[in-house]
Amino acid sequence: MATVALTRSDFESTITEGGIVLVDYWAAWCGPCLQFGPIYDAAAEANPDIVFGKVDTEAEQELAQAMQITSIPTIMAFRDGIGLFAQAGVLPRHALDDLITQIRGLDMDEVRKEISRAEAEREAERETEQTVESSALTES
Secondary structure: OOOEEOOOOOHHHHHHOOOEEEEEEEOOOOHHHHHHHHHHHHHHHHOOOOEEEEEEOOOOHHHHHHOOOOOOOEEEEEEOOEEEEEEEOOOOHHHHHHHHHHHHHOOHHHHHHHHHHHHHHHHHHHHHHHHHHHHHHHHO
């Protein structure tokens, strides 16, 4: 399957549709991006069940900012709408293949449980901090 150009208008729906989505943030003037392009394209051809998106950071500056892209190329991986991986720099083909294997092997129910646990812990910490701050104010 060929890569798909992603824009601000279709980025979110592509990510949340389900399944595995890899996104390459790149620019035409970026030498390392041009080096990574053929690697990414070959992986797309070898994995037709995965969406391989590309975001041109020059044309989609708002999207790149929203995703906090500060260096290119950057690759991000999503599965079932959940961000799983983000890394700047050129990935060698074997590393990209390994990333795909790891993402395929994830138990997404366990990932969702872990996200819920982490969110509950953060909420409990915020509540504890608010209680401590409130107590300190009433004591003074």
